[in-house]
Amino acid sequence: MEKATEIARQVKEKKISAAAVLERHLKTIKEKDGKIGAFLEIFENSAMAQARAVDEKAAKGLPLGRLAGVPVAIKDNMLYKGHKTTCGSKILEGYVAPYTATAVQNLIDEDAVIIGRTNMDEFAMGSSTENSAFKPTRNPANTDCVPGGSSGGSAAAVASGMCPIALGSDTGGSIRQPAAFCGTYGLKPTYGSVSRYGLVAFASSLDQIGVFANSMEDTALAFSVISSHDPKDSTSVEYPQGDDLSGAGGLKIGLPKEYAAGSGSMDAEVTRVFGETISRLEKLGAKFTEISLPHTRYAVPTYYIVASSEASSNLGRFDGIRYGLSVKGAALSDVYKKTRGQGFGPEVKRRIMLGTYSLSSGYYDAYYLKAQKIRTLIKRDFDEAFKNVDVILTPTTPSPAFKFGEKTSDPLAMYLSDIFTIPCNLAGLAGLSFPAGVSKDGRPIGAQFLAKPFNEAVMFSLGSELARAANL
Amino acid sequence: MNITEKDVDYIAELARLELTPAEKKLYAGQLAGIFGWMEELNKADTSSIAPTTNVLGLENVMRADIPVTFEDREAILKNAPDREYDFIKVKKVIE
Numbered sequence: 137m138e139k140a141t142e143i144a145r146q147v148k149e150k151k152i153s154a155a156a157v158l159e160r161h162l163k164t165i166k167e168k169d170g171k172i173g174a175f176l177e178i179f180e181n182s183a184m185a186q187a188r189a190v191d192e193k194a195a196k197g198l199p200l201g202r203l204a205g206v207p208v209a210i211k212d213n214m215l216y217k218g219h220k221t222t223c224g225s226k227i228l229e230g231y232v233a234p235y236t237a238t239a240v241q242n243l244i245d246e247d248a249v250i251i252g253r254t255n256m257d258e259f260a261m262g263s264s265t266e267n268s269a270f271k272p273t274r275n276p277a278n279t280d281c282v283p284g285g286s287s288g289g290s291a292a293a294v295a296s297g298m299c300p301i302a303l304g305s306d307t308g309g310s311i312r313q314p315a316a317f318c319g320t321y322g323l324k325p326t327y328g329s330v331s332r333y334g335l336v337a338f339a340s341s342l343d344q345i346g347v348f349a350n351s352m353e354d355t356a357l358a359f360s361v362i363s364s365h366d367p368k369d370s371t372s373v374e375y376p377q378g379d380d381l382s383g384a385g386g387l388k389i390g391l392p393k394e395y396a397a398g399s400g401s402m403d404a405e406v407t408r409v410f411g412e413t414i415s416r417l418e419k420l421g422a423k424f425t426e427i428s429l430p431h432t433r434y435a436v437p438t439y440y441i442v443a444s445s446e447a448s449s450n451l452g453r454f455d456g457i458r459y460g461l462s463v464k465g466a467a468l469s470d471v472y473k474k475t476r477g478q479g480f481g482p483e484v485k486r487r488i489m490l491g492t493y494s495l496s497s498g499y500y501d502a503y504y505l506k507a508q509k510i511r512t513l514i515k516r517d518f519d520e521a522f523k524n525v526d527v528i529l530t531p532t533t534p535s536p537a538f539k540f541g542e543k544t545s546d547p548l549a550m551y552l553s554d555i556f557t558i559p560c561n562l563a564g565l566a567g568l569s570f571p572a573g574v575s576k577d578g579r580p581i582g583a584q585f586l587a588k589p590f591n592e593a594v595m596f597s598l599g600s601e602l603a604r605a606a607n608l
Numbered sequence: 609m610n611i612t613e614k615d616v617d618y619i620a621e622l623a624r625l626e627l628t629p630a631e632k633k634l635y636a637g638q639l640a641g642i643f644g645w646m647e648e649l650n651k652a653d654t655s656s657i658a659p660t661t662n663v664l665g666l667e668n669v670m671r672a673d674i675p676v677t678f679e680d681r682e683a684i685l686k687n688a689p690d691r692e693y694d695f696i697k698v699k700k701v702i703e
Contacts, residue, residue: 217683234683328664341662370669371662437646448623455624457698462689468699469624477626485625489616489635490642492623503646508659510652515660547638548645564663589664 140300140354147205154187154205174293178252201246209302212253215334224256224268227479228460237334239362254289281537284314291318294348309557312569316532316582326589327564331366339446342561352599381594385421390525394432403535409573409581429517441507448491515563528586532569536579568595611640
C-alpha cells in the first residue's frame with residue numbers, strides 16, 4: 137500500500153514521476169475494480185493531464201504542492217468541473233458539473249491528481265452502498281459483505297490500494313462506518329471546518345466532507361489540505377487554534393456508559409477488539425473515565441427526523457427542469473411528479489416522505505421542532521462530558537461488515553447500524569474511525585475517537601501513537 | 609401509529625412524488641413503523657429547551673451585496689433538459 141506522504145516526497149524529489157504513480161494506480165484499479173466496484177468512473181484522461189502537468193512543474197524546478205502526484209478519488213456527490221456527478225442516482229444521469237467543489241479545488245491546488253468518482257448510496261442515504269442506482273460495491277476484506285456506506289466506494293478504493301486517499305461525506309457516519317468495515321482510517325471533521333460548496337446537499341446542518349486513508353499521517357495531511365474557510369459556504373469558518381493536547385500520556389479518555397449499556401446487541405468480536413484498544417491506550421499512559429451521555433437513546437430517531445426533513449427540502453431542486461432526468465408530462469406538476477417518482481430510488485423516496493411528513497402542517501412541532509430541541513440536549517451531554525475528559529472512545533459500529541441483503545428489507549435495522557456515529561454529527565464534533573482489529577473471520581473492526589470541535593489534532597496524535605505501538 | 613394510504617397520497621402530493629400502488633402500500637406500513645419508533649422522543653422533556661439549527665451557533669453570516677458573474681454560464685445551461693436561447697424552458701403554468 138503506497139502512502140500519500142511518501143508519493144508526494146518522491147515526486148518532489150523527482151525520484152518518481154506523477155505519471156508513473158498514476159499508471160501504477162490505474163493498473164491496480166483495472167486488476168481489482170471489476171470485482172470490487174469502488175468506482176463509477178475513472179477520470180483517466182484528465183488525471184493523466186494533471187499528472188503530466190505536475191511532472192512539468194517538477195522539471196522546471198517550480199515548487200510542488202503537499203499532495204504532489206498523489207491520486208485521490210472523490211465521492212460521486214462532489215462537483216469537479218467538466219466531469220459527471222450523479223450522487224449514485226438516476227435523477228442526475230448525464231449531469232456535468234459546471235464548477236469544482238472547494239474541497240476538490242483545494243486538493244488540485246496542492247497538485248493532487250483526481251483519479252475518479254466513487255460509488256455511494258443514492259444521495260448518501262444508506263449504510264451499505266446497496267442503495268446506489270448503478271451497482272453494488274464489495275468489501276475488499278470479504279466480498280460477500282458490504283463495504284458500509286454511504287461512502288462505500290471511497291472506503292473500498294482506499295482499502296484495496298486503488299488510491300492512497302479518497303474524499304467522502306459524513307452526515308451520520310457515512311465516512312466512519314465504511315472506514316471501520318473496510319479497515320481504513322476515516323475522518324469526519326468538525327462541522328464548519330471543510331467547505332460544503334460543491335457538495336450535493338443532503339442534510340445541510342449535518343453534512344461534512346472528510347477523508348479516507350490507510351495511515352494516520354495521510355489522513356491528517358489530506359485534512360489539512362481540504363480544510364479552509366470559504367466565503368461560498370456561509371457555515372464554514374476559519375479553523376481556530378484547538379486545545380494544546382498531545383500524547384496519550386496523561387490524557388483523559390471518556391467511555392460513555394450508555395454505549396456499553398446498548399451493547400446487548402453488540403457483536404462479541406467488536407467488544408473484544410474494543411477492550412484490546414482500551415488496554416493499548418492504557419499502556420500508552422491514557423487514563424479512562426466513565427462518562428454519561430444520558431440522551432443517547434434519542435440520537436438515532438432525532439437524526440432521522442432532522443436529516444430527512446432537511447433532505448426533503450434540499451432534494452426539492454431535482455424537478456426535471458434544471459438538470460438531469462426529465463420525464464414528460466401533460467402539466468408542469470406532472471413533469472415534477474413523474475421525474476421524481478422515476479428518478480429517485482426507494483430509500484430516497486422513503487426519506488423524502490418521512491421529511492415531508494415531519495415538516496407538514498400540524499406535525500412540525502411534534503416532529504421537526506421536537507427533534508431540534510432534543511438535538512440541543514444531545515449537544516449539551518457532550519459539552520458536559522468534555523468538561524471532564526479530553527477525548528471520547530467508542531466502537532465505530534455495533535458489528536463488523538454485514539452480508540449483502542441482510543438489512544435491505546428492514547429500514548429500521550439499517551438505521552440502527554449508525555448508533556455510535558450519529559451523535560457526533562448532531563453535536564458537530566470531530567470524529568475519527570481507526571482500524572482497531574479484525575474479527576476471527578478476518579473482517580476489519582474499527583474504533584472511534586470523538587473530540588471537541590476543532591480538536592482534530594488530539595485524535596491524530598492518539599491515532600499515530602496507537603499505530604506506532606502496533607508496529608513495535 | 610397508523611398511517612393510511614390516504615395519508616401517503618397527501619404526503620406524496622406535497623413532495624411531488626408519483627408513487628405506484630405497491631409503493632404506497634409499502635410506505636404506509638414502513639412509515640407507520642418508523643414514526644412509531646420516533647414516538648420515543650416524546651419521553652424527553654424539552655419544555656424549556658431551545659432548538660439547535662446550527663451547532664456552531666452562527667447567526668446571519670453576511671457578505672457584501674456585490675453581484676458576481678458566474679464564469680461559465682453555458683455549462684449550466686447545457687445541463688437543462690429543455691432550453692431556448694439562453695433560457696431554461698418550463699411548461700406554461702398560467703392559463
